[in-house]
Amino acid sequence: MSAVRRLMASILNSLPTKHGLSLWCPRADSLHPTHQPSSVGFSGFRRSYVAASSAFANDNREFVIVGGGNAAGYAARTLVEHGMADGRLCIVSKEAYAPYERPALTKAYLFPLDKKPARLPGFHTCVGSGGERQSPDWYKEKGIEMFYEDPVTSVDIKKQTLMTNSGKLLKYGSLIIATGSTTSRFPEKIGGSLPGVHYIRDVADADSLISSLERAQKVVIVGGGYIGMEVAAAAVGWNLDTTIIFPESHLLQRLFTPSLARRYEELYQEYGVKFLKGVSIKNLEAGPDGRVAAVKLGDGSTIEADTVIIGIGAKPVVSPFESVHLNTTVGGIQVDGQFRTSIPGIFAVGDVAAFPLKIYDRIARVEHVDHARRSAQHCIKALLSAQTHTYDYLPYFYSRVFEYEGSPRKIWWQFFGDNVGETIEIGNFDPKLATFWIDSGKLKGVLLESGSTEEFQLLPELARRQPFVDKSRLQNASSVEEALEVARTAL
């Protein structure tokens, strides 16, 4: 088996198809249903504050957030709302930019250049949830100390200090780890780092991809998940010859049913996108100029490509904290229902946190912006106010593509709940469609394409309350509206 096939197979095999949770590609081990009360391993927690410093004069930071992404931005906002940021909060980030709404990178950021693509500062957190736009000046005004492009490399829990790459030593009172995930890469020896080969996690990656798209003709996208679907839609907007390759039998296998996937695949095909499914990759080949020129498949055939985008998953960033033995056996950093790790004064939120998913009684790690926002807010409130209620997250996933001006059709779907059990699909995708997941008679999950605001608002209520539904009435519904009404009346 080729190295890439093994890599793709291991990602595929690890996918929790029964647990519709990890659509942003968490690792399998993060999702095994470990039954554990939220408090186990967290007893004896003692909050460990240091006195608030005056404008950081004494190098004692009361709150330090490591990571400058989605969760960091929402945590900062919550600290500001509680009057606990000014002169007390420090954010240490690897990136050169203040926290922003990362999902924009494969959506409006990749719009064709003449179709008003999104650019910073337009999408700094927390605009994604209708909040104030937290530009670098916002942090200054709120008295928040920011360190950019200086990743944390290690932590000393006895001294309560962090070391950064540039050698800064930062003392913390409470430490909030929000380091997110990092993109899985193809090994260098099979061409994973050739010029023209792209991964997309941050603004720098997106800018580099745009510079390739500007001169691209033949684009190959490896991976049939969100990143693959969203980047392929972007490439359509740029009028590029586009092929998606993946080892599974259909798009977004972790969530979509084969029938649902077929609808989206047909739409992409109408726009000229080619699919190679169930296919493995042997290596990426360079042309005479050293840039990627072809993708060699497992069967020996090759596909020409001047730009390759790899979207095969992500891994939680735990390495700076490995030496202090935070529990990472569940994939990310294990926390309780208030995002406390097993070490007093250290918290983890967002993609990196493995938390008790109360509604389904299992430990989960969710790579999704809604969870990044909510976990950050819940953690800070618990930390500041001794709020004791457990985080109670309802899994939610969405995607929006083909939204650029002049696009023939916009795609916007939302899913809430758990994709377990049998499915009923209603609607003809023109433009609406709904899929209901039913397990032991109960409605467990629902996906809606092109719904109205009111219809989308119904979905979380259905998924949370899990009503018993009349399957034959649902099956016989003649429209999405009627099917949703059948489900609503079951509440």
Ligand SMILES: Cc1cc2nc3c(=O)[nH]c(=O)nc-3n(C[C@H](O)[C@H](O)[C@H](O)COP(=O)(O)OP(=O)(O)OC[C@H]3O[C@@H](n4cnc5c(N)ncnc54)[C@H](O)[C@@H]3O)c2cc1C
């Ligand atoms: C291209 C793309 C598109 C996406 N689209 C969607 C979508 O449509 N819908 C959706 O729900 N979710 C989407 N997601 C997922 C969503 O963006 C993440 O779940 C969310 O950003 C997680 O927030 P976070 O703060 O935990 O991590 P991140 O936002 O990734 O932030 C982590 C930050 O920590 C920094 N960091 C890492 N290590 C260190 C260190 N040692 N020291 C200091 N800083 C460090 C990173 O550079 C980064 O700035 C998308 C993700 C990507 C990459």
